[in-house]
Amino acid sequence: MTRVVSLFLPTWPTDRWRRKAGNIAPPVEAPLVLVGRSGSRRIVLAADAAAWAAGLRVGMPIAAAQVRAPGLVLRDAEPKADAEALERLALWLLQHVAPIVAPDPPEGILIDSTGADHLHGGEAAMLDSLVKRLALSSVAARAAAADTRGAAHALARHTARPTFVAPPGHGASVLASLPLEALRLPDGMASDLRVLGFERIGDLLAQPRAPLTRRFGPELVRRIDQALGDVAEPIEPVRPPDLVEARRAFAEPIAAPETVARHIGRLAAELGAALETRGLGARRLDLFCQRVDNRMQVIRVGTARPVCDARRLTRLLRDRIEIIAPGLGIEVMRLAATVVEPMVCRQSVSSLVEETVPDVSDLVDLLANRLGAQAVYRAAPRASDVPERSVERIPALETGTSAIWPGHWPRPARLxxxxxxxxxxxxxxxHPPASFTWRGVRRRVRRADGPERVFGEWWARDAERVAVRDYFRVEDEAGERYWIYRAGDGEDAETGSHRWFLHGVFG
Structure with a gap:
């Protein structure tokens, strides 16, 4: 089932202007509007959150806006620069989120996330990550995922706070309570409908289509059908200018899995040769399959290192071939290297001098594309004495930092x-405990070693200036070994609560 994400950037022009202005931008508390012209009048073309809160709206004359919001900051609007920046953001999302992304001017971006959300931990996690990442760049955003472009557009602007995920197969249920403007109607049509007593989309869905078409023309019914998925509304994806790709069109549509797999191999061979000629390797591949009904089926795979080997690329793509629904047949297949990096040449070392390190990158790629990149990682040490902070997750093939595992005291296999x-x-x-009770089971301590004192990191949190922990390795009568600690030094109450905790289990 197709899933579409609408990313709504309600204050995109002013957010972009503030990022461009940098330190000379006015404080966020000061209302800011961007000014343009309508004939001989100067009007508001964009407003930030503070201006909206003051009651300013797009299209309002500047004189009226200044009366309503004293201290209003005025700057010239730059619609062309806003559109170019929106396209650059769409290109970034194409490389990092999903293979089909398109600007939805003036303040939105559309993403066909079908089959790509699992790479980001699911739809909810993907939307949450998108909104938070934009917030870190001082860009306000709301996002919604739905079955159709029209539904996602409506939910992002009228329901998402800041995200909303409509259940697959939702139909009209998530749209019925939304205002008429959510249908992307022409100017003035929503007002004309309200004169007749229509307030919500649900009011229109209950009406026969013929009278609505005679009164308001075909546009109203078309927008309703697009939101419900009865009329296709394809997304025309943005394309990087230097995209490396291979394309194959078929005189007769293909549908058999073995035929699709055979042509995947041919496309991978062609693309691999083009990458090798340029000295590049693919880090992310997108396979586009255009069906006879003009619907697109897409496979996205990634690699941990740059790859141009056709056999390896073919294996990664064929491993995901089950998600392609060919329908009545596929007319065009296109394989694109969305993210590429220069290939790094490594000199082979004789096994007489150095032991060869096995290459597991192929296995890592297979697992990451099946389970998601977040599910394949390795543990690396961090420079911290606090146990839970002394380890971090890094990509499976990343070299990590210069920190080393502590060797002066043993650490449990399971933390x-x-x-x-x-x-x-x-x-x-x-003294170590003579006995302890964990998960309802009392264990008598037979052997113990310690204490190992761990001090708090005052530079991380003020509350840890005097905090300490005393760790003990203990063994019970059954031979099981545990890592336990007491919060505090056993004397001063300010150093901790003096309660006991179990932090790890030795193998």
Whole structure:
């Protein structure tokens, strides 16, 4: 089922202007509008959040806006620069989010996320990540995912706070309560409909189509059908200017999986040769399959390192071939290297001098494309004495930092996600527990080693200036070994609560 994401940027022109102005931009509390002309009149073409809160609206005369908002900051609008920046953002999303992305001017972007959301942890996680990443760049955003372009557009602007994911197969249920403007109607049509008593989209859905068409023309019914998915509304994707791709058109549509797989191999061979000629390797590949009904089926795969080997690219794409629904047949197939990097030549070293390191990048790529890049990682040390901060997740083939694993004290093979409280019997301040109860089971300690004192990191949190933990390695009567600690030094209450916790289990 097709899924479309609408990314709504309500204050895109003013956000872009503030980013461009940098340190000389007025404070965010000061209302800002961008000024343009309508004939001989100067009007508001864009307004930031503070201006909207003051009651200013697009199209309002500047004189009226200045009366309503004293201290209003006026700057010239740059519609062409706004459109160019929106296209650059769409290109960035094409490389990092999904293979079909298109600007939706003047303040939106459309993303066909079908088959790509699993690479980002699901639709909800993908939308949340998008909105937060834009917020870090001082760009306000709302996003919605739905079955159609029209529904996603409407939900992003009237429902998302800041994100909304409509359930697959939602139909008209998520649209019925939205205002008429959510249908992207021509200027004035919503007002004319309200004169007749229509307030919400649901009011229109209950009416026969013929009278609406006679009164308002075909545009109203077309917009309703687009929102419901009864009329196709394809997305024309943005294309990088230096895109490396291979294309194949068929005299007769193809549909059999083995035929599709055979042509994938041919496209991969052609693309691999083009990449090798340029000294490039693909980091992200998009396979576009255009069906006879003009619907697009897309496969996106990524690689941990630049790759131009045709056999490897073919294997990655064929591993995802089951998500292609050919329908009545595929007319055109196109394979594009959306993200490329220069190939790095490595000199082979004789095994007589150095032991050869096995190349697991092919396995990493297969797992990452099946499960998502977040699910394939490795643990690397961080420069921290606090156990839960001393390890981080990094990409499976990344070299990591210069930090090394601590070797002066043994660490458990399994570190709990969060330390779990236990009941312990121990002599203070420096003795290990004689027994402890964890998850309802009492364990008598037979051997113990410690304490290992870990001090708080005062530069990370003020509350850790005097905080300490005393860690012990203990072994119970069954031979199981645990890593437990006491919060505090056993004497001063300011150093911790003196409660006991289990933090890890030795293998």
């Amino acid at each position: 709990l996600w969060r330390p779990e409280p236990i009941e312990a019997v121990a002599l203070l301040p420096d």
